[in-house]
Amino acid sequence: MFNKKSKFFKPLAATILSVSLIGSSFTPFASSIANENIVAEAAAPKNAVTSKVTEVIDGDTIKVNFKGRTETVRMILVDTPETKDPKKCVQLYGPEASKFTKDSLLNKNVKLELGAQTRDKYGRILAYVYLNDKMFNKTLLEKGLARIAVYPPNTQYLDELKAAEATAKKKKVGIWSNKNATNGGCAPKPAPKPKPAPKPKPTPPKPKPQPKPKKFKNCTELRKVYPDGVPKGHPSYDPKMDRDKDGWACER
Incomplete structure (x- = not known):
């Protein structure tokens, strides 16, 4: 009995062992692919150009040292509330967007991925900006400090950025937190600084008493x-x- 069972179980055991080995080798391989996909999604593309941010003009517009030249860069697919347009008021969350971009990018090295159309009619570079291998355009949308602005042919990553905007809307953060901000309402003007009190005029010195005229008897x-x-x-x-x-x- 044992010998017959032994002949039967040997191939079965070998089969089970093979399956077990295949399964154990498959799991790390799948995990490795998943990790590679995450890294690939987060990292800037290889053709991105490293540049140093020298000035922040607005939430979505910066100046950089690009290949040895000072260039203005407009971020693709995003539009932050206005702060500098002479034809518009300073909009709600505009100052916050500008401050966030300045605090995040000024004097830092970023990577620029140029769009299919590399410049706009004003001569500005059109780009996706990456900070520490994360797209900053997307970060602005996640924070509710920008909304989607589509100007073909620069529509790469549009679905990804729309999803980020949708999440911000759902969370009601930033410009999605109230209707006035959502509709591009104006930020309240800061109260005027009180005028300094006028300095008291110096008291003029008292005139010296004139000597009394000397009178003579004769x-x-x-x-x-x-x-x-x-x-x-x-x-x-x-x-x-x-x-x-x-x-x-x-x-x-």
Whole structure:
């Protein structure tokens, strides 16, 4: 009995062992593919150009050092609320978007993936911007600091970015948090700074008291000080001493 069973179980055991080995080798392989897909989705493409951000103009517009030249870059498929358009008011969440972009990108190295159309009518580079291998265009949408803006032929990643916008809407974050912001409403103007109180005018110095005119009893006393007498208007002039009324007192 045992020998017959032994002959039967040997091939069966071998089969079970083979299946077990195949299964154990398959699992890490599948996991490896999944990880590769995640990395590939997050990483910037190989043709992206590394550039340093030198200035942030707005939430969706930056200046970079691109191949040795200063270039303005407009992010593709996103539009942040306005802060600099002279024809529009400063919109709700515009300052927040600008600040977020400035805090995140200024003086940092980013990677630029240019669109199918590389420049717009203003000469700006059109690009997907990557920070630490994550697309910053998508981050703005996730934060509710931008909405989708489609300008063909630059529609790569449109479905992915639409999904990010839809999630932000569902969460009601940023511009999706109230109807006024969603409709592009204006941000309240900051209260004017109070004017500084006028400085008190300096008190003018008190005039020095003028010495009292010295009066003399007679011409003899006056001539001791003023030998030739004094004219009319002089502090020591006294009409009584001007006998001839010629406007000179005590003249000789």
